[in-house]
Amino acid sequence: MPTATDPRVRLVLSTCPDAQTADALATALVDERLAACVNVLPGIRSVYRWQGAIERSQEVLLLIKTTAARQDELIARLKTLHPYELPEALAVEAVGGLAAYLGWVDEQTRDDD
Template sequence: MTDVLLVLTTLPDAATAQGIARSLVESGHAACVSIGAPVRSIYPWQGAIEEADEVPLAIKTTVAAYDALESALRALHPYDLPEIIALPVDRGLPAYLQWVGDMTTKHPESR
């Protein structure tokens, strides 16, 4: 087990996804954010079945940085109830996992 997390969320459009991704990396809350191709989400919301095109983000961070990342993501996210799911990274390329840790613990200007 490592201290790296993969955090998943979805956004309503590419511009919002890009802005949030950049903010999370610039602030040092995330080492990297991958923006995916639009997906179609189907879910119940406020008594109706909704369908929406959304843009997924895969955010690489650490356990130590997660609380600050979640707080920032909630503040930036346009949804009333954003999907924020953190998955532990069991294994990975050691040098990459070290890099994720380094990028989320250093001050943004030193990266």
């Protein structure tokens, strides 16, 4: 079981154009055991440079909890499912947390097949 300082848990951030897309992505990632949990945060505003212009978009942010072992597969699947030409996929290593929660993330993302 992971300890409270286990680096195996990852938080992957990704933005979506709308709630319907965000829900579909979250459901697929959890259903496929690539993510233990996905928080869907509507109502964010993104400002970014795209193809030489400053863009502003209303988006939905996904906070995807996974493990280091499933991170690459999750990002590949996210890219396949995502409608954006270049979807955000930024993985952050969890440097701490409640050991029982970190263990739950590990358990929920095991590929038991």
